[in-house]
Amino acid sequence: MLLVSVVTGCAVPRSGTAPVSGRALPSPTAPARDSLHIAVVYPAVTDVIQSHDSAFLFGAVRGGRGVEPTTLTVDGHAVPVLPNGGWIAWLPVPDDTVAQFRLVARQGGSSDSAVTLFTARVAPQFRPAPGRAAWIDTTSFTPAGTLALPLEEGIPLSVHASPGATVRLLLPWGSSVPLVPDTLAPELPGAVRAFVIDTAPRRHVPVAGRYVGWLPAAALCADGRTACATLVVTVGGDTAMARWPLDVHVVDMTFPTVVVLDDDTAHTGTTDSLSAGRAVPHGTYNWFFPTGTVAVESGRWNDQVRLRLSRATVAWVNEAEVVPLPPGTPPPGGVVSSVRLASGPKSVTLRVPLPARLPYQITERERSLTVRLYGGASDINWMQYGESGGATGTDPLVTRMTYAQPAGDEVTITLELARRVWGYRARFDGRDLLLEVRRPPPLDREHPLRGRTVVLDPGHPPLGARGPTGLWEPVATLAVAFKAKTLLERAGAIVFLTRTDSTSIELYPRTHFAELRDADVLVSIHANALPDGVNPFTNGGTSVYYFQPRSTRLARELDRALVTEFRVRDLGIGRGDYALVRPTWMPAALTEGLFIMLPEQEAVLASEDGQWRYARGVVRGIENFLRERAREP
């Protein structure tokens, strides 16, 4: 699956996450002469500011003579400059597609000064044509593109057009559907912005111009064989019309298309062999289907395919990972038969014989794991707790096994554990599903790090955020990781780094590295950045992310320790959909100790002392997590 994450932050090159860049940004090095010089690191020439009210600019003032402090103004507003030259400004954005800023730097009482006219690009916004009463925001058609759905379903429509209009969608067969003012959603988009604590209201799509409607699924604009739909907006005597850019194909569920998932159809050999399933197209990862999983296709939206896992559940996956089986292939399903546990030195494995490689989901709770098998019907006569022949008897880790049939086509099997979950992994073996439950490592209560294997992941490259003076995130994270390794080894831990030089390493090889070494704990070290339009002065701080339930405590201990070291605002912990915290085999967390885009915090990350503080926070967080787990009876 794609191993990029979907949460805002430095680890995520999501569009609009401004200071993250894979390109080499112009480094704000001083010119050869020592005259005063203003460098702007963000936005770079190729960046387009995605916000329309305010934006941040940051960079460094370099050069100059003497030791007098440097002052900087941007459009007349004073901007503090650190001794190392770093600065950041929070500025209004003009209502235009270009924004010009006048930066003036001066040094002390001397006559040395620098003036820079900096031009940034701003993402264009829709503007109605002047003088027209009726208009349609042609960038607002939702949904747009190509859609495939079964006949009995419908499509929610929304569009932005002139307020107070009569709006209808003309269908090619002569009828039309009305669109009505959206009165149910007073504020849009209205969603909480994760880890942004601004209380200032966000810009909203004006409610007065938002229309919604319902289109029953029927072939529309498909393959050039059917005509398209036209939106008609009427205000008084003025009418605006536009083709709704949507093709609809009808999916035949009476003879469904059966597909097999393959995470690596391009045969790169470098993937994790899991296809991510999402509750909404392009949404947060909620299922992890191994290559070979078979399911029924029930819809498409552009590059996303909807799978029907059971009568009650659908999941969206990437089209590139879906391979159709020959027409006539029956939908997967059938009987799930008796299960058995097998004990090993570091794990105990549940074997579930299946009729096919059914889609499944594993739910972790503190002391249990539940496998939900979609499309299965239980005929589990035996749930055997030991090896065939009783060679190893009853495994002490699994206290109880149960199964249930919550729906006609869903089976759940639950393992209740004597210990809190440390990790697990699942895979297909032929048609059988194997769920391997990891035994918790032996922990020394006095010296919990002694003998433990810790994998540290210095975040990036590729990508990585830049600070005002040009400090690059991967440089800082590697320095912190080396220092943390020293401290961990001093405490008796066995430490591996996923990266020990500036070589670019993708995300999956990093988590695979940790799993191959049976890491007891994995911590990925980062420095944060904000997306466009978020005030950096009110939103900076320390935050730590996890994905698996067992990692919550690890994230909490890391956050607590880092806040103690840095004494910056505590943004708290969060569940984040990051590749480095998704591994199931060990507790894993990702630290965003400081914001590299803030001059003061960049200076801390650049200093030996600051890197030792970050390292101490990481080490203490891991140690406190292990100490707490060591107390478990």
Ligand SMILES: [Zn+2]
């Ligand atoms: Zn990062």
